[in-house]
Amino acid sequence: MLKFVKDHMATIEGIEIYPIISLSIFFLFFAVLFWWVFTAKKDYINKVSKFPLDNQENN
Template identity: 50%
Template sequence: MFKHYFEGIQNIEVWPIISLTIFFMFFIGLLIWVFKVDKKYINEMENLPLERPETTNDN
């Protein structure tokens, strides 16, 4: 069904290459960030959901 629609689009074969390139660059950038990020920051973010707020509004 979609084959008929895609046949009329010019240069459609370039979009999968662009999509793969964007994904690959994002993945490599994320890996670089993971290896370069400060471990103190990771530990702080890791424990953030477990920390109790300093001020509570208990009625």
Template identity: 50%
Template sequence: MKFAKQYLESIDGVEIYPIITLLIFFSFFVVLFWWVFTTSKQQSKAMSEMPLETNPKDNNQ
């Protein structure tokens, strides 16, 4: 850990990296939260049934 700390201290402006990382992380979940609550019930139901749907054209049995 001492090596990493010494290495990071030699980089100019390294103190901004954790702030940028936190903003990206937080922004991702805010956008995901917004998308979940603005998606229509119909679209949500269609997406939840996608893996269960069978297409008769592709079913060779």
């Protein structure tokens, strides 16, 4: 089965770009997320972190 898939994938033109695109999207997403975490304002983080607790107190 694996040989069939490997042989079939080798016949598709331009397929070698898909792993590069996927890795680029993956890296870009986590790089942006990492940047956002370190640049987020502390008061915003504190406000958002209290949402679950505020919701319980209101019920």
